Amino acid sequence: MIKEEAGWRDRLRDAVRTDGRPLYRLSEEMGRANTYVSQVLKNEKTPSVENLIQLCNVLNVDPAYILSGVTLSKKGQRISDRWQKLRPMDRDMIEELLIRLSVDSIQHDDADNDDTK
Numbered sequence: 001m002i003k004e005e006a007g008w009r010d011r012l013r014d015a016v017r018t019d020g021r022p023l024y025r026l027s028e029e030m031g032r033a034n035t036y037v038s039q040v041l042k043n044e045k046t047p048s049v050e051n052l053i054q055l056c057n058v059l060n061v062d063p064a065y066i067l068s069g070v071t072l073s074k075k076g077q078r079i080s081d082r083w084q085k086l087r088p089m090d091r092d093m094i095e096e097l098l099i100r101l102s103v104d105s106i107q108h109d110d111a112d113n114d115d116t117k
Contacts, residue, residue, distance in 0.1 A: 008067050012052075013041055015061045029058045053084065 016026065016037065023041070024034040030051070037055065039045040047055065056063040064080060065071050072080060083091065 007069055009041065009043065011066045011069060012055070015056075015059045015066065016041065019059050026055065026058055030054050 016023065023037045027034050027036040030036065040047050052066065053063045056066055062072060062077065
């Protein structure tokens with residue numbers, strides 16, 4: 001479930017309004033009940049991350065923008081697009097690699113700082 005934060009539903013409402021398609025049509029394109037998008041917009045349902053991403057794809061809007069109000073750079077968008085296409089197992093492996101690299105980097109930086117003392 002997405003953590004409730006002021007603003008993301010407003011940005012989603014704006015995206016839906018800009019799109020112009022009826023709410024039931026958006027829900028159908030997601031493969032959800034006809035009332036799903038309406039319920040999300042009325043705060044009757046909180047979408048899972050997967051469902052929000054799916055709705056953003058139907059609307060052709062950036063999920064990161066809807067959640068944060070920040071637009072990604074082109075490079076950030078490419079990375080996000082590629083991330084979404086990965087299998088969950090591959091995402092987990094990449095996340096673990098990034099964690100290990102950042103820990104190694106911190107340990108390396110700490111060792112460099114100890115050498116300069």
